[in-house]
Amino acid sequence: MAAAFTARGLVKRYGPVTALDGVDLHVDEGELVGLLGPNGAGKSTLVKIGCGLVRATSGEAHVCGARAGSAEARRVMGYLAELFRFPGWATADELLELHQRLAGSAGGEAERRELLELVGLSEARTRRIENMSKGMQQRLGIAQALVGTPRFLFLDEPTSALDPGGRRTVRGLLEALQLRGVAVLLNSHLLSEVELVCDRVVILSRGSIVTEGRPSELARPRGVEVDLDAGTRVFEGAGREDVPRIVADLVAAGERVYGVRVLETTLEELYLEVVGDQAG
Amino acid sequence: MRGVPIMIGYALKESLRRRVFLVVLVLTACFLGLYALGTSEAFQVVEEQNDFTGVDDRELTGATMFGLSMFATLFLGAVLAAFLTLSTVRGDAERGLLQPLVVRPIGRAVLLVGRFLAAAAVCAVYVALVYTAALLITWGIGDWTPDRIVGPAVQLAAATTVIAALSLLGSIFLSATANGIAVFMVFGAGLVSGLLGQIGEALDSETLMNVAETASWILPFEALYQDGLNAITADSRGFTELALSLGPFGGAQAAGPFLWPWTLVYLALVGAAAIAAFGRKDL
Numbered sequence: 001m002a003a004a005f006t007a008r009g010l011v012k013r014y015g016p017v018t019a020l021d022g023v024d025l026h027v028d029e030g031e032l033v034g035l036l037g038p039n040g041a042g043k044s045t046l047v048k049i050g051c052g053l054v055r056a057t058s059g060e061a062h063v064c065g066a067r068a069g070s071a072e073a074r075r076v077m078g079y080l081a082e083l084f085r086f087p088g089w090a091t092a093d094e095l096l097e098l099h100q101r102l103a104g105s106a107g108g109e110a111e112r113r114e115l116l117e118l119v120g121l122s123e124a125r126t127r128r129i130e131n132m133s134k135g136m137q138q139r140l141g142i143a144q145a146l147v148g149t150p151r152f153l154f155l156d157e158p159t160s161a162l163d164p165g166g167r168r169t170v171r172g173l174l175e176a177l178q179l180r181g182v183a184v185l186l187n188s189h190l191l192s193e194v195e196l197v198c199d200r201v202v203i204l205s206r207g208s209i210v211t212e213g214r215p216s217e218l219a220r221p222r223g224v225e226v227d228l229d230a231g232t233r234v235f236e237g238a239g240r241e242d243v244p245r246i247v248a249d250l251v252a253a254g255e256r257v258y259g260v261r262v263l264e265t266t267l268e269e270l271y272l273e274v275v276g277d278q279a280g
Numbered sequence: 281m282r283g284v285p286i287m288i289g290y291a292l293k294e295s296l297r298r299r300v301f302l303v304v305l306v307l308t309a310c311f312l313g314l315y316a317l318g319t320s321e322a323f324q325v326v327e328e329q330n331d332f333t334g335v336d337d338r339e340l341t342g343a344t345m346f347g348l349s350m351f352a353t354l355f356l357g358a359v360l361a362a363f364l365t366l367s368t369v370r371g372d373a374e375r376g377l378l379q380p381l382v383v384r385p386i387g388r389a390v391l392l393v394g395r396f397l398a399a400a401a402v403c404a405v406y407v408a409l410v411y412t413a414a415l416l417i418t419w420g421i422g423d424w425t426p427d428r429i430v431g432p433a434v435q436l437a438a439a440t441t442v443i444a445a446l447s448l449l450g451s452i453f454l455s456a457t458a459n460g461i462a463v464f465m466v467f468g469a470g471l472v473s474g475l476l477g478q479i480g481e482a483l484d485s486e487t488l489m490n491v492a493e494t495a496s497w498i499l500p501f502e503a504l505y506q507d508g509l510n511a512i513t514a515d516s517r518g519f520t521e522l523a524l525s526l527g528p529f530g531g532a533q534a535a536g537p538f539l540w541p542w543t544l545v546y547l548a549l550v551g552a553a554a555i556a557a558f559g560r561k562d563l
Contacts, residue, residue, distance in 0.1 A: 074383055
């Protein structure tokens with residue numbers, strides 16, 4: 001499958017501090033990849049190099065085949081920064097129109113209306129940004145990132161200012177984008193959210209990728225829990241393949257089995273395990 | 281270069297809709313009101329105490345008052361230029377305003393050039409309007425007009441353009457507050473160098489005059505202002521010329537034919553430095 005984003009041997013140093021230490025990453029077209037890691041792990045730096053906001057010390061990154069930061073790369077990508085602000089004097093419609101012009105989008109008013117509807121801001125089309133709540137501005141930010149129908153999206157904490165309803169809207173939006181074949185690199189602290197929507201998860205720590213894979217692949221067996229007359233009994237370290245043997249042994253021993261559950265590590269447990277003392 | 285008019289339009293809208301523009305308009309109205317009052321009083325006093333033998337009182341009063349208005353116009357233009365540009369890069373990046381624009385496929389140089397042209401245009405129009413208003417006030421009250429009318433206005437506009445360029449360059453390295461302070465210190469340094477030249481001339485000190493001249497070339501907005509000031513009484517002769525040279529704006533210096541070429545080269549150098557620095561800056 002063609003790559004929407006690739007990073008090879010990316011290194012970024014800020015003076016004596018190494019923010020990225022040889023990161024290799026590949027995001028396929030239409031793939032939604034979650035980027036996790038503690039504060040200072042290098043997530044935002046990686047995203048910023050991809051957008052051309054920060055220059056890598058060494059290594060290279062490409063967006064849809066074009067060098068990251070080049071006009072070609074910026075033509076096919078959208079970006080929502082972690083900390084962003086839009087000019088308070090502009091209305092939502094004016095802001096999207098400005099970005100349409102900058103992105104060279106021919107979508108016109110129809111695209112602007114569609115995007116505002118997509119993020120639930122149809123009613124606020126002519127409202128000044130300074131009169132919008134933080135959550136509304138965040139949703140406007142997502143609409144802005146989608147101007148010009150990008151093939152690849154960098155979303156840096158897109159739901160940080162949203163309430164649960166807003167987060168659900170964004171999740172639905174991400175799923176809709178996936179169906180359209182848009183690839184997304186989602187940088188988020190919300191593990192449950194990433195687990196719910198992402199095809200693949202990448203965990204960064206101290207500037208390096210410490211683990212990556214599909215959420216289902218990353219989950220490791222933690223044991224088997226069995227409900228018996230005497231209560232619940234846990235078989236530590238056992239997995240799905242051990243269940244028939246455990247049940248057979250218990251029945252043979254005269255126990256009555258009421259239920260069996262295979263226990264797996266959650267993404268949060270895995271995250272805390274691989275990130276170690278960096279977490280929090 | 282497709283993005284330049286887009287950025288100019290954006291920056292113009294921003295200039296006109298921000299509250300700072302309203303503040304500048306109010307300050308300008310206050311200044312023009314005070315200027316009209318002061319000019320009226322000055323001409324009235326001179327008319328009542330007509331005892332300057334051999335000196336054209338109207339010329340002396342008109343040129344002094346109008347010179348004062350040119351200084352105030354330059355100052356207000358500098359305030360506007362600084363406020364429109366002082367946070368263009370680092371300040372806007374720190375607030376998160378810049379990143380959504382920079383990731384668009386227009387290029388950083390285009391963004392910077394667009395912002396500069398818009399600021400220069402707003403300042404030029406503003407300076408031209410204030411200059412014209414002061415000219416009409418002086419003419420209406422004292423029946424006096426400067427010897428050169430268009431040239432000094434263009435020079436004041438060019439001076440504010442230079443300040444806008446310096447402020448834009450500073451905005452790449454300094455936060456908004458630090459850049460604002462730096463711009464006004466540079467502006468003050470230019471004015472002080474002009475005063476040094478005036479003192480040097482009075483004391484016949486070649487060292488002071490050389491320092492002032494060098495400073496005015498390093499900061500050409502000062503040379504432009506001095507040249508414009510000199511032009512408003514370019515045709516004065518005799519005792520009137522002598523009296524003007526002893527007044528508060530007596531240090532006005534004609535800059536010679538190299539001023540305009542140097543100003544253009546200076547703007548190009550500042551622009552090239554700004555584009556190069558912005559191109560390498562991590563945001």
